[in-house]
Amino acid sequence: VGSAGDEAITGPGGTSDGAPVRLLANVGSVRDVPAADRAHAEGIGLFRTELLFLGRTSEPSRGEQVAAYRDVFRAMAGRRVVIRTLDAGADKPLPFLHQDEEPNPALGIRGLRVARRRPGVLTTQLAAIADAAAECGAEVWVMAPMVSTLTEATEFAAAVYEAGLPKAGVMIEVPAAALRAAELLRAVDFLSIGTNDLSQYAFAADRSGGDLADLLDPWQPALLRLIEICGDAGRETGKPVGVCGEAAADPRLAPVLAGLGVSSLSMSPRALPGVRASLARYSYTECRRLAELAVVAPDAASARDLIG
Ligand code: PEP
Ligand code: MG
Numbered sequence: 212v213g214s215a216g217d218e219a220i221t222g223p224g225g226t227s228d229g230a231p232v233r234l235l236a237n238v239g240s241v242r243d244v245p246a247a248d249r250a251h252a253e254g255i256g257l258f259r260t261e262l263l264f265l266g267r268t269s270e271p272s273r274g275e276q277v278a279a280y281r282d283v284f285r286a287m288a289g290r291r292v293v294i295r296t297l298d299a300g301a302d303k304p305l306p307f308l309h310q311d312e313e314p315n316p317a318l319g320i321r322g323l324r325v326a327r328r329r330p331g332v333l334t335t336q337l338a339a340i341a342d343a344a345a346e347c348g349a350e351v352w353v354m355a356p357m358v359s360t361l362t363e364a365t366e367f368a369a370a371v372y373e374a375g376l377p378k379a380g381v382m383i384e385v386p387a388a389a390l391r392a393a394e395l396l397r398a399v400d401f402l403s404i405g406t407n408d409l410s411q412y413a414f415a416a417d418r419s420g421g422d423l424a425d426l427l428d429p430w431q432p433a434l435l436r437l438i439e440i441c442g443d444a445g446r447e448t449g450k451p452v453g454v455c456g457e458a459a460a461d462p463r464l465a466p467v468l469a470g471l472g473v474s475s476l477s478m479s480p481r482a483l484p485g486v487r488a489s490l491a492r493y494s495y496t497e498c499r500r501l502a503e504l505a506v507v508a509p510d511a512a513s514a515r516d517l518i519g
Contacts, residue, residue, distance in 0.1 A: 221251040224476070224487050226469060230495035233475035234483055235293070237455060241282035246480040251487075254291035254350075256403065256477020257455040258283055260336070261298055261305075268306045270332060276339035281346055288348035293403065293453075293477070295382070296336055298322050298356035302419075308332075317411065322357025322384075323367060337374035344376065352378035354403055358395075359385045365398045382455075384408035389437040392444035392452075402441055403477070406456030410434055429458035430511035435471065439506055442472020453477055462489035463518040469495070470502025 224234035235256030236247035240263075247255065263271050263279045271279075284292055299305045300321020308329065313319035326333040337353065344351035355367045358381040371379035380401035383389050389409065392402060406429055407418055413434055416423040438454070445452030453459075453475035454468055460482035468476060469490060476486060493501070501517055508514035 220484065220487070223253055224490055226466070226493055226495045226498055227491055228494045228496075230469065230498075232465070232469050232473070232490055233453070234487055235291075235453070235455075235475055235477035236480045236483065237477050238283065240279065241286055243480070244283060244286040250480040250483035252480060252483060254293075255283065255287055256293050256453055256459075256475055258292055258294040259298065260295060261303060264297060264299065264305050264307070266306070270307050270335070273335050273339045273342070276336060277342045277346075280340055280343035284343055284347035284349040284351060291350045291352060293352045293354055293380070293401075293455075294340055296323070296333060296353065296355050297325065299325055300357075317417070322382075323355040323363055324357060333370060334374070337370055337376065341374045341376050351376065352380060352401065354380035354382055354401070356382045356405070357384055357408070358382060359387045361391060361394050361398060364388075364395045368399045382408075383437075383441055384412065386413045386437060389440050392441040393447065396444050396448045396450050401451040401453070402445065403453045403455050404438055404441055404473070406434065406438075406454060406458035409437060409456065413437060425511070428511040429456075429461060429464060430505070430514045432506055432508050432511070432514055434458075435467065435502075435506045435514065438468065438473065439471045439502070445474060446472050451475060460486065462486050463515065465490045466493040466498045466518065467502050467505045467514075469493075470498030470500070471506075 225231045233253050235254050236252035237257040239259045302316040353371050364381045368379035378400045380399050382403050382405045384405040410427045411418040414426040416426040441452050451474045454473050455477040459476040460478040462485040465486045505514040
């Protein structure tokens with residue numbers, strides 16, 4: 212294998228003509244980092260922090276959290292780690308939160324909404340992230356799940372900066388937030404689109420199973436249109452807009468997402484080589500054209516057929 216071949220496997224992600232698209236890994240703990248390294252991830256685009264909290268009857272202490280976050284930050288020294296604050300709720304119940312049962316947990320107190328009742332859980336977590344970041348060489352960015360309004364985004368960003376952390380972002384998982392991407396980007400430093408939840412809420416289709424896979428298909432033009440609104444806002448402001456849901460792991464969708472204005476794709480490490488190779492087959496102009504066509508396609512199957 213020559214050096215050009217190596218570069219295609221290990222170098223930064225991008226289109227055939229060199230428009231960069233960062234290829235990042237989703238992890239849940241330091242145990243996932245070796246796989247991210249083997250796939251030559253440029254960083255971590257989604258560090259889910261639920262694992263440490265699962266099954267606990269009491270909140271993990273600040274020190275315990277620092278240790279867990281530091282392990283990942285150390286392993287990624289010199290690279291970017293986007294860490295997500297706790298995404299709990301009645302759909303991902305955590306005993307120590309003592310949440311009431313909700314008739315529609317997916318529409319209830321989950322993600323950032325938990326901070327309405329338990330602000331201390333968020334401030335302790337942000338303090339722990341700041342402590343861990345101060346001890347390590349990684350570039351740590353922090354984002355909140357399940358944000359719906361500019362007010363929530365502004366308050367979250369203030370809490371992140373207050374903790375001494377430099378970069379605050381929000382996940383786009385609720386259509387209301389996607390529609391306001393430009394306004395949100397004035398309040399925060401970056402957006403990360405969680406297509407799993409964004410599909411669920413845009414199509415009113417439970418992501419946890421059932422016979423609704425056709426509605427949850429990431430090629431659905433309405434989902435692509437919501438992503439385009441975010442990508443346009445990213446281009447206008449020059450701020451990063453990534454995708455970290457399952458859609459980021461579909462090699463054929465990668466050029467479309469790049470054309471929609473998405474500047475990073477974060478996925479399970481095993482999907483990374485296929486996505487990298489697929490992106491490298493298209494010029495940025497081709498990506499733009501494919502994106503334009505996919506958004507107005509009559510249905511998901513026609514959008515998918517645009518890519519050979
Ligand atoms: C998403 O909703 O797309 C996402 C990345 O978050 P999670 O799958 O953890 O809900
Ligand atoms: Mg989600």
